[in-house]
Amino acid sequence: xxxxxxxxxxxxxxxxxxxxxxxxxxxxxxxxxxxxxxxxxxxxxxxxxxxxxxxxxxxxxxxxxxxxxxx
Amino acid sequence: xxxxxxxxxxxxxxxxxxxxxxxxxxxxxxxxxxxxxxxxxxxxxxxxxxxxxxxxxxxxxxxxxxxxxxxxxxxxxxxxxxxxxxxxxxxxxxxxxxxxxxxxxxxxxxxxxxxxxxxxxxxxxxxxxxxxxxxxxxxxxxxxxxxxxxxxxxxxxxx
Numbered sequence: 001x002x003x004x005x006x007x008x009x010x011x012x013x014x015x016x017x018x019x020x021x022x023x024x025x026x027x028x029x030x031x032x033x034x035x036x037x038x039x040x041x042x043x044x045x046x047x048x049x050x051x052x053x054x055x056x057x058x059x060x061x062x063x064x065x066x067x068x069x070x071x
Numbered sequence: 072x073x074x075x076x077x078x079x080x081x082x083x084x085x086x087x088x089x090x091x092x093x094x095x096x097x098x099x100x101x102x103x104x105x106x107x108x109x110x111x112x113x114x115x116x117x118x119x120x121x122x123x124x125x126x127x128x129x130x131x132x133x134x135x136x137x138x139x140x141x142x143x144x145x146x147x148x149x150x151x152x153x154x155x156x157x158x159x160x161x162x163x164x165x166x167x168x169x170x171x172x173x174x175x176x177x178x179x180x181x182x183x184x185x186x187x188x189x190x191x192x193x194x195x196x197x198x199x200x201x202x203x204x205x206x207x208x209x210x211x212x213x214x215x216x217x218x219x220x221x222x223x224x225x226x227x228x229x230x
Contacts, residue, residue, distance in 0.1 A: 029083075031112045033120070038091075040124040044160055046216030049093040053120050056086050059112065063081040067109040068089060070072045 030059030072104045072122070091122055096216075098126045129162055129214050131155045132222065137193055137208070139226025148195040152222065154210065156187040162214035164189045171206040173199060174224060178210075193224055201228050 033055040040049055057063035077088040093104055106120040133153040142148060154164055163186065167176045174195055181188035193208055203225070210220040 029081075029110070029112045031108075031110045031115050031118060033118060036118065037121040037123070040122070042125045042127055043095060044129045044214070044216055045098060045126050046096045046129070046214070048216075049091075049095060049122065049124060051091050051122060053089045053091065053106075054086060055081075055088070055118075057081040057083055060083050062083070063087075064111040065076055065079050065081070065087070065089075065108060066111060068074050068076050068106060070074050070091070070106045071104055 027061070028059050029057055029061045029063035031063055032056050032058050072106070074106055089120065091120070093122060093124070095124065095126050099128070101125050128157045129160060129217055130164070130212065130220060131157045132220070136222060137224040139195060139204075139224065142195065142226055142228045148197070149192060150194075150224075151190050151192045153181060154189045154191060154220070155184075160214070162212055162217075165211045165213055167191055167208055167210045169193070169206055169208055171204075172196070173204050174206055174208070176208050191222065193222075195226060195228070199228050203227050 033053060035053070038051040038053075043049065073092045075090040075092075077090070081087040089106065089108065091104075091106060093102075095102070102124050104122045108118040108120065110116060110118065131154070137150045137152065139148070139150060156162065164178060167178050169176050174193055176191060176193050179190045179192060180186055181190055191208060191210065195204065204227070205223070205225045208222040208224060210222065212218060212220065
């Protein structure tokens with residue numbers, strides 16, 4: 001009887017833990033950039049440089065980009 | 072630096088982008104530019120994106136301008152500077168001209184430089200009236216990025 005109770009409690013704990021982890025991973029928006037730095041190396045003065053930073057919303061809610069500022 | 076945001080609102084599982092454009096004209100040596108992105112992600116409310124480049128000059132001038140100073144009948148009316156090709160990108164100095172009739176300009180390759188260095192020889196014309204003279208020498212190159220190099224000249228003829 002005690003053994004069955006232990007197995008039941010263990011299963012419950014594992015279930016609760018996995019739910020908690022899944023909850024943390026998915027709740028709200030989550031921004032993940034593929035890369036945050038681009039090094040062009042040596043370039044010639046006047047050469048125009050262009051780079052596209054890509055990202056994914058890995059969350060469960062819409063991701064809002066509220067502001068983009070550059071130096 | 073200019074930035075372009077693909078979309079302000081990105082749905083779950085969707086992708087977005089931020090495009091950065093940097094004009095390197097007038098920049099020198101190591102350049103680092105930063106973009107800060109504010110989001111509603113509570114775990115990453117601020118993302119810092121970086122662009123780094125090592126900007127080299129394609130042409131190096133021995134001086135940026137020509138000053139003839141005060142010129143009288145005994146003064147020489149010719150000055151020169153040198154343009155060197157800095158980065159080995161295959162660009163060449165093609166020709167040079169003066170913005171005004173008051174000066175003449177000619178190009179001569181520096182001996183032994185294999186065409187990588189050019190002398191820019193500028194002469195004020197004879198028989199100019201006394202007064203101040205200003206102008207530009209425009210050097211045309213084959214570079215796709217720096218098509219023209221402008222060199223200011225000035226001088227005062229006093230007799």
